[in-house]
Amino acid sequence: MLDAHTQQLLVAAMIxxxxxxxxxxxxxxxxxxxxxxxxxxxxxxEASKSRRIxxxxxxxxxxxxxxxxxxxxxxxxxxxxxKAKEKVTLRLRLERAGLDVSxxxxxxxxxxxxxxxxxxxxxxxxxxxxxxxxxxxxxxxxLPRWFLSKLVKRYQHKFxxxxxxxxxxxxxxxxxxxxxxxxxxxxxxxxxxxxASEFRxxxxxxxxxxxxxxxxxxxxxRVPLAEVRFLTIxxxxxxxxxxxxxxxxxxxxxxxxxxxxxxxxVKALSAEAKxxxxxxxxxxxxxxxxxxxTSPEYITPLFTTTPGKFMVAVGAGWMLCxxxxxxxxxxxxx
Numbered sequence: 519m520l521d522a523h524t525q526q527l528l529v530a531a532m533i534x535x536x537x538x539x540x541x542x543x544x545x546x547x548x549x550x551x552x553x554x555x556x557x558x559x560x561x562x563x564e565a566s567k568s569r570r571i572x573x574x575x576x577x578x579x580x581x582x583x584x585x586x587x588x589x590x591x592x593x594x595x596x597x598x599x600x601k602a603k604e605k606v607t608l609r610l611r612l613e614r615a616g617l618d619v620s621x622x623x624x625x626x627x628x629x630x631x632x633x634x635x636x637x638x639x640x641x642x643x644x645x646x647x648x649x650x651x652x653x654x655x656x657x658x659x660x661l662p663r664w665f666l667s668k669l670v671k672r673y674q675h676k677f678x679x680x681x682x683x684x685x686x687x688x689x690x691x692x693x694x695x696x697x698x699x700x701x702x703x704x705x706x707x708x709x710x711x712x713x714a715s716e717f718r719x720x721x722x723x724x725x726x727x728x729x730x731x732x733x734x735x736x737x738x739x740r741v742p743l744a745e746v747r748f749l750t751i752x753x754x755x756x757x758x759x760x761x762x763x764x765x766x767x768x769x770x771x772x773x774x775x776x777x778x779x780x781x782x783x784v785k786a787l788s789a790e791a792k793x794x795x796x797x798x799x800x801x802x803x804x805x806x807x808x809x810x811x812t813s814p815e816y817i818t819p820l821f822t823t824t825p826g827k828f829m830v831a832v833g834a835g836w837m838l839c840x841x842x843x844x845x846x847x848x849x850x851x852x
Contacts, residue, residue, distance in 0.1 A: 633654065799841050
């Protein structure tokens, strides 16, 4: 048996241990960092909750933007696939340029151009037969096709500059109660060229029994522009599914005007860069021509000796690389 003094010591020790345990349990979170960890977890939870709320609020706009992006990519993919399948013949290129000539006449004109270029190089300079053949080849196959591509671009630019006004005519006609065919006839009669001739072709095809969708597809083939494809899609969807045609065409007119305005803005902003590129590209041959006119004996060895010809060929190659790089830098896609 323990004496009374020992029992009192044991009780005091047990009370001290219990008090120490209570104190440790109370101050342990502050010592070990559990309270700080809980606070950090709570802050993280609140931040994640606010992010989820903001994300749910922006899901609608993000989904709409994604849908628009997917639709644009799909249209571009369809257009690229159609371009890959479509074989552009010479007759079609002549139609796209607005020229009322046959491929036979174009070939005859190309041969005449080649003969004239070869004769000009042969009699105008003391050139070799190889240079004369090269000039004839460029004049036959290069120059006429380059001129034809320029005519196609000018024709398409004139067409797209008046397309929004023509769509506005259709919108006003539909709102006033006129059928779509009558609106197209108004465009064919009163619009400037080349818009009038193209829509006159659409109207004539309709009179011969061709459906409007097919006539517009042929218009897209003659004028391969994204804006014309938009017009065809809007009218085709309206004929198949119905809807407010005037509102759809009004929105399309606004989009076309914005695209044309952006195109003109890009052209204006890039005019200085194009002028600089033209000056840099024309400077070496211009200086060489002036030196040849003032001191021909100084520059003649470049064309009469083998090292000179080699240096001219290397310089022409580097000039071609520089011109292509500058063209890539100023050729903006939008």
